[in-house]
Amino acid sequence: MFKGFTRFLQSPGESLKSLFGTEAAAAAPEVRVIPREEHSVSRQHLSDAALKVLYRLHNAGFEAYLVGGCIRDSLLGRMPKDFDVATDATPEQVKGLFRNSRIIGRRFRIVHVRFGREVIEVTTFRGKPGDDHADHIAQQSDDGLLLRDNVWGNVQEDALRRDFTINALYYSIADFSIHDFANGVDDIETRTLRLIGEPATRYREDPVRMLRAVRFAAKLDFQLAPSTEAPIRELAPLMLQIPPARLFDEVLKLFMAGYGVETFRLLRHYGLFEMLLPEAAEAMDELPWAERLVEEALASTDRRIHEERPVTPAFLFAAMLWGPVVKRQAEQQANGLPPIPALQAAAQQVISRQLQHVSIPKRFSMPMRDIWDLQHRLPLRRGRRAFQTREHPRFRAAYDMLLLREAAGELAPGLGDWWTAFQKADEHEQARLLDKAGANPAGSGKPGRKRRPRRRKPRNSNKGGSSNSSNNGGNLDS
Secondary structure, three states: OOOOOOOOOOOHHHHHHHHHOHHHHHHOOOOEEEOHHHOOOOHHHOOHHHHHHHHHHHHOOOOEEEEOHHHHHHHOOOOOOOOEEEEOOOHHHHHHHOOOEEEEOOOOOEEEEEEOOEEEEEEEOEOOOOOOOOOOOEEEOOOOOEEEEOOEOOHHHHHHHOOEHHHOEEEEOOOOOEEEOOOHHHHHHOOEEOEOOOHHHHHHHOOHHHHHHHHHHHHHOOEEOHHHHOOHHHHHHHHHHOOHHHHHHHHHHHHOOOOHHHHHHHHHHOOOHHHHOHHHHHHHHHOOOHHHHHHHHHHHHHHHHHOOOOOOHHHHHHHHOHHHHHHHHHHHHHOOOOHHHHHHHHHHHHHHHHOOOOOOOHHHHHHHHHHHHHHHHOOOOOOOHHHHHHOOOOHHHHHHHHHHHHHHOOOOOOHHHHHHHHHHOOHHHHHHHHHHOOOOOOOOOOOOOOOOOOOOOOOOOOOOOOOOOOOOOOOOOO
């Protein structure tokens, strides 16, 4: 385990060959320092909280750099959002400088420094593990998966431990220069996504890097380098080693960043989607509308994100897993269950299987089930049912999914237009729509059938409770 690792400074050439791979080692043998006047990263676009962390670390005598996506996005002309700090201070030393911080994680120990709702993630420079490190510091599975990685190193070692060249860019608060350890600036200019090191080895260390490769390619409109792309299909099953709880967070990053459609297509192309939602992938192979439904849902989510409107994972998971629910419900009905119990049984089975791959918290799985249940209530509009359905807390999400099902070709158009009109209509127009749908808003009889008025019982005017003989002109005494 970890055999063959040597310290970077002892033999930098060999380290670069092993970590970068032959192709990248030849292209990036030295660190490139880009002075402030030669790059576009400005402190005006950086988080005030991140700058506070950087300056406090620097003033305390530690090295401090902004690293990763915020620098990459700044060089691409995008407004940076996530700010990560790398330093030679240990987690305990960082925590000692910031009362508003806490150490998290066992696999990778990092520090979260909180400023109100904003969290700045601070990581200590990571070194290369060796055979002399105990399991509580560094541990790797027989398949190459990193189980624990808390070996501290220097900034060069830390850069070469990062995943992609475009994320190995370090902005120094000391002189505002950018340190490029892996030719990341060149890859940004050519819009190339390239792993640092031998790709198959890096994917085995952490299979989530395959998801990150797809996410960055979709988000940034980059092309995967041939060496980075080549092993993904073969190594996709390694995703099954990742805990479902961790994959839930990764799925949110994949599909709720505004580039869900392209991300989905890349996941399908590389065989990664079926590792995340296997039953959804199976439904797409059998139901002609299932894949289109997922794309319609993702396109809707992408639009809402770009319009800065709220989105919820519950709706997205409900759409992606609707195909499996339909399949299982048909099986349950074939076994003799009525439609509603069959739907409920199908929903439970689908969620139970999904939790083995990507966990879905109950705060999302319960609304999912409501959205599914409402798909069977939306066609039922007799009597007061339409009004009751409209008042359901999940009605709007269920209505949106109904529109997507029609757009995907699962349902014939019509019902969605009816509900669209019903929501906008006044009382008289609603009555007309209900009549058109064969409903009676005042009762629960069959379409077109009027209820016979109920005969009123005579009222009792005596406090003692005796029969009233005077209210009707004495006709009850005659």
